[in-house]
Amino acid sequence: MEKENGGMISPKLIGTLEGIFRNNAGLAKMLVGYIGKFYEKLRLEYGSFKIMDFCGTHEWTITHYGLRSLMPNGLELVAGPGCPVCVTPSYYIENALKLGFEGVVIYTYGDVFRLPSLRSVNGASSLAEAKALGADIRIVTGIADAIADAKAHGKKSIFLGIGFETVASGYAQTLISGLLPDNLKLMSLVKLTPPAMLKTVEMLAKEESAVKGIIAPGHVSTIIGAKAWKAVAEKLRIPVVVTGFEPIDVLIAIAEALKNLFKGEANVSIEYTRAVTWDGDLKAQEMIGKAFRVVEDIWMGIGLLSDSGLRISERYSFYDAFREYDIPEIAPENCQDDLPKGCKCAEIVIGKDKPTNCPLFMKKCKPSSPVGPCMVSLEGTCAIWARFGADGLADRIAEELDLR
């Protein structure tokens, strides 16, 4: 399914897409009819507008299952900055590369392993290249694996902690419960999602087609609760729906957002009741509050955002990689031009542009040889479009079946 052939989609995926539309045409028609009905009423007031999904997994569902092709003309589904790997400035990766060459063992998730840095360090432009050149870079699926491994070898090590609130509670647990061995430090690059959501939608407000509804991240909300989105909905005066990751979840969320917009309700609703509550997990929130301090952080494509990042609190600073290795925080002025020439990740991350409008997309920048960060992670918008949606097949099937 991930076969890369210049933007063409593999036969297996064609089968999957056709199966979804053809076999479930009745269900699809029902939901699409519902969405279309509300959109027709809303377009009189708003004209064309956008619904923004924040989470990379939602973008995966929308693109993989061709949900865009089921939307009425004028209602656009756009992806927001929901991929932490895509919004992490290159500066931090470059520091990890430097430490790797100085003999520090670097633990990383698989997608960060491939993330290209803007400036090379000792001839390496990614952790993968650094490993090939002799640095000790180890891929893990979670911090528990790094703890077990670092304990066994006892060498100086760091764990590159990139992620959203979903990983923060796990990291907090390791700090508070003293699970990290003395030789393993955490480089917390955790980012907080609600400030980025607010800023992104505000940045798009001047666009011809504004964002009028938000599909909020389901798994982030299991930790922070649906309540975390209340201020976003009220400030932007648009509905927010917290939803799950099956295609049916996403379609229901779109329908719910349109219904609430029509009723003039700028509120937060939960479709993902099997996992999300209004309050979230209070213990997790308490742990995060204790182990971390909230900082102003830089998001690639968005810039400096107040209260949008987590660094280790003073109390647990013994485990802070920034302190241990004396790594200064990035200065905002050094975050300009943080992307390769021609790369449109900055616009794509905030939903201002599409991957297919990038001159590098599927030409110089492909999943097997990513140039920009959005092509690296499984949940980067470009990587998802490259694998599942580059050539408009879903549109053609939807039109053939008269689904919109």
Add this chain to the structure above:
Amino acid sequence: MCWGVQAIVKEIEGEFAKIDYGDGVLRRVIVGIAEERLKKGDLVIVHAGVVISKLSYDDATKTAELLRDIATTAGESPELLEHYERILKLSRDFGGVE
């Protein structure tokens, strides 16, 4: 990057849990939520080696039923449904249903 996978809690060891994604392999992960909320057999979502949520068995069953309806209409048995049903069965077998 918040890809979450459903799993069953097989053992709890303080701040760690051993979980099964339905493939019979036990994996050690960090508990990122209140430990007292967890017990053997619970359905959870695991993200990047961290338990981030306990799923409601009843609501997960409703989702499985919805998927089953779609599958019956379509005359097929999608892999996703099989995964859901395997996980729900495991949870029942390990006493996760209250």
